[in-house]
Amino acid sequence: MTEYIATIGLETHIQLNTRTKAFCSCRADSRDDLPNTNICPVCTGQPGALPSPNAEMVRKALRLCLAMHADINPVSYFDRKNYLYADMPGGYQVTQNYQPIGVGGWLDVDMEDGRTVRIHIDNLHMEEDAGKTRNEDGVRLIDFNRAGVPLVEMVTQPDLHSADEAAVYLMRLRQLVRWIDVSEGDMEKAQLRCDVNVSVAPAGADRPGKKCEIKNVNSIEAVRRAVNAEIKRQTGELEAGRPVEQWTIEWDDEARELRKMRSKENAVDYRFFREPNLMPVVVSEEMIRKVRAEMPELPRERKLRFISQYGLPAYDAGLLTAERETADYFEETLKVYDGDPKRVSNWMMNEILRLMHDLGISAGALKVRPADLAEIIRLVEGRTVTMATGKQLIDLVQESGKSPAEIVNEKGLAMVSDDAALREICEKIVEAHPKEVAAYLAGKETLLGWFTGQVMRETKGKADAKRAGEIFKRIMNYELEGVHNERL
Template structure:
């Protein structure tokens, strides 16, 4: 029997506001426990929430960027449940009238493009955090995160594979960062995802029994967790067993999903409109104002890089994967207009170096866009070879110095003096008569051996083009 996988994602994006959604407390991450709190976010008697206007503005931005319909009237509701990190005993969220609905995101997986529907985007406050003592059966509550503004983005169950789920998540992550409404830090929990997955026989319209996966803090973990759960459910169904609806935690160390709690068919959160908050009215003038300030989004930027710069689609996809990387590329491009060569350097040397430096962010890269442009210009001008350029680049990453300074201090200027090189070329030919005879017998590939010897002798500083020409002349003469 063949099965079809059905996946839907619920993503929570923490917004980059300075204060919380309903009070003036700071949203700064890493403060001492329970220091970013006040009577409002603690839900003490007699307090009233006041909505942060910037939260609504950020929600409108994301709605526009994902082709959602924006509801001109939307209402905050109380979602009632009891948990130690929820001081009020309810969470202020949105239910039947969210800020936005019925949007879409386009994804590409292995040259296959699909449109994934977005059911809704709604505004809500975050809960606190429980810290469990590993030595004793105790848990501590940190309420700093309570009241931090979130956007929850709920996809339609349109995803058909773990790879598609990871692609959708990356695309959404890029969008919120391009919009500058969320820092996207998955390790700190400011961009987190719950995944619902079920299997059904191919051709069946009815969904299978789903499980929900939590505790996934990277794109890779999301894909691996879904792949594991896909296999687990398929094995159960092939053995004639039932899939039990449950909430599962992903254990990345063991590579398995573990039961968190069983789950009934439906929740009863007893939603009702929050009596302390009036409906939020969003008019066309506000929407137009926000639309006018939208940046160029990843898909539009990618298409521009392809059409205007002639970049291959795969290159354009990588270079627009984050706003910071695309900005870096365009700043360097202004000083070095060879887009393909520049893109190759960024995608290979630069990204490899950033990954090797304990995941350093490109915003903190020691090599500036103009510095990289100057380095490539020096190669084109024949001042240094391509091999030496990589050595110079490594030094620039370590010291932050400009390429001219590195080349001068390390004495790395390319040797292009014909008289100086001819003497070395003749000495190398004399030292390797067998290889010289092979060349004269028609084995021209041996020319690479001679050039390699020259590079070794000059410590990589010889002009490669001149080296090839000189060896050809001397060996034929």
């Protein structure tokens, strides 16, 4: 059996979340606009219109370069990539072909199987987005609202060898661009776009296999499926003794199938030349220093610090650093609550992440603030309220915006741990359920949990469950025992 090795390269386009477009003052975000209402002579390629570069685009590109550990070219240039396409009104795209802003770079990615893989980047360059076309009733419609929105294109070196690795890399890249606030990174909204090159060759082959390119896959899970399908297809060809042809492929995620778009023609000649209307981009040492100084601690570094500083399991640290606001929330809570960090992590993972998920909002937008969470944990630890009430408090604070202590007072949620009060409730339950008592006394000890559950129901979760269990045992094992035997 021959073993086959897959080699995968990813070309990603990252839409920068600047306020305005790359070379004009039209808004960059035109999601809510009617087609062709957010345009001007520059972004529609009118003859004689003069572009002027957006400083925010350069700063964001620089920030991404630094986060990716790329070398910065002190001087970079814009070039014209000439081709005729309906959504590119000027007949060319402004890009950086010869001297891009960032060269090299890498991202360390912790894979699902525990390995850390360093993914190298060829270069990072700025360019402008194209418009959008669609077909409607046999008519080709064009919307230029997106034309001229700034992008950074990043191409990986062939460091990836499975669909899972490609998917994890994309997840980490999306996390990074959101974390450093250069892009919203939503693949379904095309703010992060990805073309995937796949080639399969027998292990130990001295030449890599022919590359096939899968175009525009628009979710991470779709990338995983598409790459798996393509690896399978190419392996099948090689096993059947057929050469793999160099194709450009489209992935239909709904039908879960690959479609050949075209055989890869010879490289198109884009007749690149320096864009004459734009000055070179000059990045000073001081500018780099400033962008570096503003850079937050990056997600992987923060995850590793959560593991070493707080003794969290890698799983917890990974979830808590999925978004910067969540990581901030965790550390803010620890500033107020100075107990076991793992306890805060448990509350975050079980309750706060659940609430964020239910409401579809980020940690920063929650009404339950870190100080509230700290207070709730302390109320539970100090046995002022039960665990069940603590969980309830999370929702109640979120709904009312009041402090946990205020809600406990108002609603009378303090734990019932007073023996006399508990005993009264327990006795009533024992009286009302003779069958269960008999079964318990006949040896079905697991019923104790059921009895405790009844107390919790009776008190709406406010009873001290451990105490209630002890009281039940005393009543049934010692006090009822005699009565029960007489009945026999």
